[in-house]
Amino acid sequence: MDRESKKINNMGVKKRTIKREITFSGVGVHTGQKVNLRLKPSSSGRIIFRRLDLGGEEIDLDYRKAKAENSSLLQKDSIVIRTVEHLLATLYVFGLDSLEIELDGEEIPAGDGSSRPFVDLIEQAGLMFLLEEKKVIRVKRPVKVENNGAWIKFSPDSDLYLLYTIDYPHPLIGIQRYQGYVGLKKFKEEIAPARTFGFLRDVPAMLARGLARGGSLENAIILDDWGIVNPPLRFPDEFVRHKVLDLIGDLALSGRPLLGRVEVSRGGHKLHQAGVKALLEDKASWEEDEEGVPGFLIESF
Numbered sequence: 001m002d003r004e005s006k007k008i009n010n011m012g013v014k015k016r017t018i019k020r021e022i023t024f025s026g027v028g029v030h031t032g033q034k035v036n037l038r039l040k041p042s043s044s045g046r047i048i049f050r051r052l053d054l055g056g057e058e059i060d061l062d063y064r065k066a067k068a069e070n071s072s073l074l075q076k077d078s079i080v081i082r083t084v085e086h087l088l089a090t091l092y093v094f095g096l097d098s099l100e101i102e103l104d105g106e107e108i109p110a111g112d113g114s115s116r117p118f119v120d121l122i123e124q125a126g127l128m129f130l131l132e133e134k135k136v137i138r139v140k141r142p143v144k145v146e147n148n149g150a151w152i153k154f155s156p157d158s159d160l161y162l163l164y165t166i167d168y169p170h171p172l173i174g175i176q177r178y179q180g181y182v183g184l185k186k187f188k189e190e191i192a193p194a195r196t197f198g199f200l201r202d203v204p205a206m207l208a209r210g211l212a213r214g215g216s217l218e219n220a221i222i223l224d225d226w227g228i229v230n231p232p233l234r235f236p237d238e239f240v241r242h243k244v245l246d247l248i249g250d251l252a253l254s255g256r257p258l259l260g261r262v263e264v265s266r267g268g269h270k271l272h273q274a275g276v277k278a279l280l281e282d283k284a285s286w287e288e289d290e291e292g293v294p295g296f297l298i299e300s301f
Helices: 001-011 085-094 116-124 184-191 202-207 240-253 268-283 295-299
Strands: 016-018 020-027 035-043 047-051 057-060 066-068 072-078 079-082 099-103 128-133 136-139 144-149 151-157 160-168 174-181 197-199 221-223 258-265 286-289
Touching: 016 035, 020 116, 047 079, 057 072, 057 079, 066 268, 072 240, 072 268, 085 116, 085 184, 085 240, 144 268, 151 268, 160 240, 174 240, 184 240, 184 295, 197 202, 197 240, 240 258, 240 268, 258 268
Parallel strands: 047 099, 136 258, 160 258, 197 221
Antiparallel strands: 016 128, 020 035, 035 099, 047 057, 066 072, 072 079, 136 286, 144 151, 151 258, 160 174
């Protein structure tokens, strides 16, 4: 490694925050409530969520506090931060791991159902390096979690490689597959714009569970039994690309960059979270890597 590459490598593993405060407002896709979101620079080395409507109650980013309920949420006692995955995916790929995230409701605003609004905000705010080193996880041996024919598998790789397969019995979806190494440019162009999707037939049941109250044609792709209610698609395979976005957001629950190959078949938030938990709690399956840096962190230098 030459001197310049080593310099970039060393800076790439420093923790990061944003240079300027970010604000974003919108409706939560499940609660239907308007929420004001603020991301603030921090030197703490941690991501902290703060509920201003609950007197400043805080939840730190921790996979052990994660749950799945048609989205990923963080919960501590009765305090909930809902639908964190699209924001977390963006923070993860930009290498941001030191922030105060304040909101006056329980759900991150949906925006257009993708991560593109968060990408735009982060790029406007800019990045700033801290002195504290990141802890990078390198997968040493395979870890696999299966559930009713769906599965997630972690195995060794020199970078972060994702392979995701979905199979929906719908004429516009069927079997779709996305694979490749994670890069910042690729994330911004191919993954972040992919929107969440749902089926019209599932709406009554979701509403009965108190979910999807803020879902609309502006923040989700809606499918009936034959096609799309609100075309056009942004990509022919936008459905699997959004699943990849969700996966990256759930990998971010680990709080650490990952060097490894992650394969998922017919997954969802519950399976992603189970995989992250299984990997992190099997201490023999991974190690902290002081030299390796995922490519997306160097790219966002």
